[in-house]
Amino acid sequence: MSTHPSHKSQAFCQRFNLGVPILLAPMAGVSPPSLSIAIMQAQGMGACGTLLMQPEAIHRWAADVRAHTPGPFNLNLWIPDPAPQRDAAHEQQWRDFLRSWGPAVAPDAADAKPPHFADQCAAMLDVKPAVISSVMGLYPPAFVQAMKAADIAWFANVSTVREALAAQAAGADVIVAQGIEAGGHRGCFDAHHAQDQLVGLFALLPAIVDAVKVPVVATGGIGDARGIAAAFALGASAVQMGSGFMRCPEAHLPRAWADAMAQTQPEDTVLTRAFSGRLGRSLSNAYVRAAHSENAPAPAPYPVQRALTAAMRDDAVKANDVERMQAWAGQASRLAQAAPASALVRQLWHDAQALMPH
Known part of the structure; x- marks a missing residue:
């Protein structure tokens, strides 16, 4: 088959019953x-990040x-990390630190258990998404x-070539190449190496x-x-x-989060473990800067850190206070448009096609 960008995207769209090769990231x-x-009504692919959802919520x-x-x-769905090493004294340091950023953190906050992985997997199979x-x-x-067996395609999110090869060998139908520019959590297989393998999309793809x-x-x-057309020029079959x-x-x-994204230059985002214990890219807000200071405790492991910061994060959303929010944002956030999603998908694909060779 020809490697012309349009041929790759057409084959991808045909395989997955899409009108445009634009996918929503599962966040x-x-x-x-x-x-x-809205995105599916424009013939793109919808998505849901089910990490925090119980089986009934996935079905709903x-x-x-x-x-x-x-x-x-x-x-x-995230593949679970090994159980974290708990440190009561260190967790108390975080409860003390967070006291000035939101409601008091309950003594048993870090005991919160995430939804059961196997039950979530079973729910996804029951739903039978594409x-x-x-x-x-x-x-x-x-x-x-x-x-x-259920004719469900497996898309494996990776952040290195080694991870891509491992995913292909394990049976992945599609590789999702995630550059370091991405907002939210880094998709690294090994959390300990997430900060050592920071590869941008133009090199990785x-x-x-x-x-x-x-x-x-x-x-x-x-x-x-422009980014969409560039991705196809570099060999992508679709963009997310x-x-x-x-x-x-x-x-x-x-x-407040949406408005801040519109003013965010690439250097205004930061990689941080301060919200969840896992490395993710967020707006550089007051809480993140404080959590990165010399006076702050080192982040607790995931998901302990996420549980400890939950009260602050919830309170920040209620108060519409972006300086304390877990405000995930990619380095291209300023390009995001406050436009209806269906119209945006159609416009993005129309404009990208005009930039691509015919």
Whole structure:
């Protein structure tokens, strides 16, 4: 098959029943059905980050979306880390530190347990989306076999060429190449090396395209038609955008967060463990700067840190206070438009095609 960009994208769209090769990034906590519905109505692919969702919530999300549009969507789940090492004295340091940033942190806050991974996997199989994607590692072989038996495609999110090769060997149907520009959590398989393997999309994407035989989706720092066209020139079969859709009204983002993204230059975002214990890219706000200071404790491991900061994060959203919010944002956030998502998808693809060779 020709490697002309349009041929790759056409083949991808045909395979996944899409009209445009633009995918919504599955963002845990920022995946309202309304955003996927709008993108799917423009013939893109919807998505939901199910990390924080119980099985019944996963079923409810899918039912809400399917009640409005029959298009394809992607359900995403993190591969669990090993159980964290707990340190009571260190957790107390964080409770003391957080006292000036929000409500008092309950003594048992860090005991909170995430939803059960196996139950979430079973719920995703029950829903039978077009795509199930992984991040932070690879699904167990038995679950990969179950996906294939159900004719569900596996999209594996990776951040290095080595991870891409491992995902292909494990049976991934599509590789999602995530550049360091991406907002939110880094998709690194090994949390300990996340800060040592900071590869930008322009370097990562062609290297992965050259290394694997399956289609590659580009994500991270793509915010407008120029980024979309560039991704196709570098060998992508489709693009995935998160921050680029977060200012759309259907995303229901807190106003202060959405407004701050519009003013955010690439250098105004920062990689931090201060919210969850896992490395993620957020706006550089007052809390992050304080948490990175010499006087702050080192971040606790994931998900302990996430549980400790939950009260502050919830309070910040209620107060519309972006200086304390877990305000994930990619380096191309300023390109995000406060436009209806369906119209934005159509406009992005129209403009990107005009920039691509015919």
